[in-house]
Amino acid sequence: MNMSIRLPDSLHNRLKQMAEAEGISMNQFITLAVAEKMSALATVEYLKERAKRGCRQKFEAVLANVPDVEPEEYDKL
Numbered sequence: 153m154n155m156s157i158r159l160p161d162s163l164h165n166r167l168k169q170m171a172e173a174e175g176i177s178m179n180q181f182i183t184l185a186v187a188e189k190m191s192a193l194a195t196v197e198y199l200k201e202r203a204k205r206g207c208r209q210k211f212e213a214v215l216a217n218v219p220d221v222e223p224e225e226y227d228k229l
Contacts, residue, residue, distance in 0.1 A: 159167065171181035 167178055167181060171178045174181060176184075
């Protein structure tokens with residue numbers, strides 16, 4: 153399928169530079185960018201739907217089982 157889009161010159165130039173830096177064509181770059189955006193939006197929708205099935209009481213019950221100890225040194229922020 154072919155699609156024609158209009159881009160401002162500044163966006164087109166930056167797109168070209170970024171695609172070249174990645175070693176791919178502008179078409180491939182655009183395809184990846186669209187796929188990434190679609191994936192992000194689908195993830196948000198999935199999480200919203202999953203959150204609707206959540207249960208605060210079950211969450212708190214699981215959380216109550218977590219030991220109240222300091223994290224290991226390598227795991228501290």
